[in-house]
Amino acid sequence: MDEARARDVLAAAGVLPGPAGEAGLLALGENAVFAAGDLVVKVGRDAELLDRARRELAIAAWLADADVPAVRAAEAEALLVDGHPVTVWHRLAAPVRPAEPRDLAELLRVVHALPSPPFSLPPRELLGGVERWLRLAGDAIDPGDAAFLRARRDGFASAAAALTPHLPPGPIHGDALPRNVHVGPDGPVLVDLETFSADLREHDLVVMALSRDRYGLPADAYDSFTRVYGWDVRAWEGCSVLRGARETASCAWVAQHAPASPKALAEFERRVASLRDGDESVRWYPF
Numbered sequence: 599m600d601e602a603r604a605r606d607v608l609a610a611a612g613v614l615p616g617p618a619g620e621a622g623l624l625a626l627g628e629n630a631v632f633a634a635g636d637l638v639v640k641v642g643r644d645a646e647l648l649d650r651a652r653r654e655l656a657i658a659a660w661l662a663d664a665d666v667p668a669v670r671a672a673e674a675e676a677l678l679v680d681g682h683p684v685t686v687w688h689r690l691a692a693p694v695r696p697a698e699p700r701d702l703a704e705l706l707r708v709v710h711a712l713p714s715p716p717f718s719l720p721p722r723e724l725l726g727g728v729e730r731w732l733r734l735a736g737d738a739i740d741p742g743d744a745a746f747l748r749a750r751r752d753g754f755a756s757a758a759a760a761l762t763p764h765l766p767p768g769p770i771h772g773d774a775l776p777r778n779v780h781v782g783p784d785g786p787v788l789v790d791l792e793t794f795s796a797d798l799r800e801h802d803l804v805v806m807a808l809s810r811d812r813y814g815l816p817a818d819a820y821d822s823f824t825r826v827y828g829w830d831v832r833a834w835e836g837c838s839v840l841r842g843a844r845e846t847a848s849c850a851w852v853a854q855h856a857p858a859s860p861k862a863l864a865e866f867e868r869r870v871a872s873l874r875d876g877d878e879s880v881r882w883y884p885f
Contacts, residue, residue: 599682604630604641611679613639613686633689637672642683650792651676651683653717657791658687660715666708668788669780690780690787697779699806699815699823701786705771705779707827709788710799712769719796722772724758724843725751728850735853738863743870747850750873754843761836764829765799774802775809803831804840812845812882845873852885861885 601623609618614634621632621639630641642651655676661668673686728751732744771778772793780787795801807830810820824830831837849869855862865885872880 599630599641599643601626601630604632604682607641607679607682607684608632608639611639611641611677611684613637613673613677613684636689638687638689640683640685640687641679642685645678645681645683648676648678648683651685653719654791654794655685656717657715657719657794660717661788661791664712666712666788667705667784667786668791690789691782691784693781694783695781697776697781697786699776699809699819700826701779701781702774702776702806703823703826705786705788706774706802709769709771710765710802714768714796719769719794722770722793722795722797722801724801724840724847725755728847731850731854735850735856735866738856739853739866743866744853746870746874747846747853750842750846751850754839754846757839758843761798761839763798763800763836764831764834767798768796770795770797770799770802772797772801774805798840800831800834800836800840803827803829804837804844807832807837808841808844808848811841811878812880813884814881845869848882849873855885 604626605618608614608621614621614637616634621634623630624633624638625631628643628647632639632641642648655671655674658669658671659674662670669690670688671685672688677684728747732747735744771788772795773790778788778790780789806815806820806823809815810817849866852862852866852869856866862885865883868880869882
């Protein structure tokens with residue numbers, strides 16, 4: 599789905615007060631995200647994302663009922679327009695500063711204290727996309743590297759299923775990074791609700807531990823995260839398992855971009871080599 603197609607769907611949906619052509623494009627990925635006036639509209643890539651769009655709206659309503667600071671839906675139902683799911687959201691006020699790890703920790707404390715919602719949430723399928731990403735990589739990557747990642751996936755999936763959690767399982771955000779926090783005039787707000795799951799709470803915490811160890815997050819920023827949250831997941835014996843699973847998924851995710859991007863291929867090769875060598879000190883770079 600390119601921008602032109604997304605704008606055609608936006609126009610057909612008729613959810614904006616003004617012309618669709620005047621809406622600003624905020625993002626273009628699995629969703630095209632447009633903003634106009636006080637509204638934000640998400641146009642999904644294809645009809646397969648309709649159930650996910652409906653679940654995201656249900657999550658937003660549930661979080662609103664629980665007074666959790668999170669993005670709010672402007673329309674309760676998802677539309678299916680020309681084969682694309684369309685959802686409408688209230689636009690957030692301009693940020694007053696970039697989100698920091700401590701802001702994320704504050705919101706995770708609130709989310710992790712919630713009971714299960716009155717509808718089912720899926721488990722966090724952290725490794726579910728590995729096969730698709732490797733298939734998309736095709737001949738651009740070494741077949742031996744692909745086989746290595748598949749074996750890691752299978753091993754970590756089995757190991758993760760056998761973990762004994764330190765925290766009680768329940769609702770999690772699923773992609774707990776500061777980029778999914780918006781700090782407005784009234785404080786931090788949680789955004790991007792599509793990955794909400796019901797699983798080990800530790801999933802949300804390992805993300806930041808990996809950011810510290812692999813992606814260059816300063817130690818004092820990570821310490822502020824654990825201080826506000828109240829616990830450091832690195833003290834849990836299962837941390838290395840969830841970390842290994844996430845590293846495997848992150849490596850495979852980059853692989854899908856290798857056919858069209860030499861930069862992605864170089865990053866993939868850096869990552870897979872560090873996993874083969876067992877070198878946890880090798881710096882990874884966002885792509």
